[in-house]
Amino acid sequence: MASAGLQLLAFILALSGICGTITATLLPNWKVNANTGSNIITAIIQLQGLWMDCTWYSTGMFSCTLKHSILALPVYVQAARTSMVLSCILSALGICVSTVGMKCTRLGGDRETKSRTIFAGGLCFILSSVSGLIPTSWYVKEIVSNFWDPTIPEHNKHEPGGAIYLGFISTMLLFVAGVIFCTSCLKRHQGPRHYPPKQQGIQTTQSENSAGYNLRDYV
Template structure:
């Protein structure tokens, strides 16, 4: 099983991945159009995200519009929304399992149970990473394809925004933390019993077993020696004399 320091490092990476995925899901700059105009109230930057569209004007005004209608959105955008939300939920569940599987904590059962819990948490992080990578890659492909194939002017085209960079980095953190937690194999079961870490003195049971094993040969020798044999029954000796 991995050391406690390595598990804490994996937990920190997974926590950064969960925070990054949540922030990237809410950010409006999944694709950005940068326009330079000479007028005062002309927009200089237009951003589109999963939940809102925002406009940055040259006067410093920042305005956003929520995408409330689900039916008006394209199918790929609805799929990306669902995938990102599901990724955040799976990653949060993985954090709960990881807190139980850490060796430095007192809850979670025995060391073997902690190992299985850590492996389950790693699987959740890996699944959340793929659920985060798929919509980010799909969205990037859509933006680049439209940018290269359409004949629109440069001022009306969009390019990948900063939210996609945050999404890819967060997916990398989740994948790294998940792989590390998946390596937390409990290993083979040894001769020593597997006691939970919350017990106060787990070694006293081993000491009592050793003392009991030392006493068993002495008792066997006591019964096997002729001097320690139990006396015969007196009634048996009398009955033998009467017969003779």
């Protein structure tokens, strides 16, 4: 019963992780650059994401432009696109597989088959978390290195946006869910070893026979 409860908790964490991963992939605030001039009307916030760049003016206007050219993007942005999409696909596959292998469902066949299925689902979540952690870490590294580079002008320096933090949290949720699924699968095969009843009966009979032979010798 405890294993089923842990699997249900892991499934909820995985659902939260995949929703956060998809949201972080689509959000435009991977980079944030706030420029405030002497006049408050000129204050703007520039947002850069994987798929579009947006500008938010202090007057309330908000405009976005899509990144149509793939080859014109930096290498880390192209890698982040690929890795985040792969993370979304793997997490979606993990949701489907783990639904079949969970103990609280009637799908997947016998216990041995469900055990292997839930392990495969947990492995998908772990791979999805790794695939999502690589681009977010690389993106943060590029932002920090550009921020401390003295050759880059101040208006071209950015800070990490909310999409990166959401990506980190989502990957951690997917990793925890994958570990719980794999651990609950392995626990089924671990346990105390007992001798079969037939072997115990044979050993008892043999001991009784040997004891009977010893008593006969004394008689």
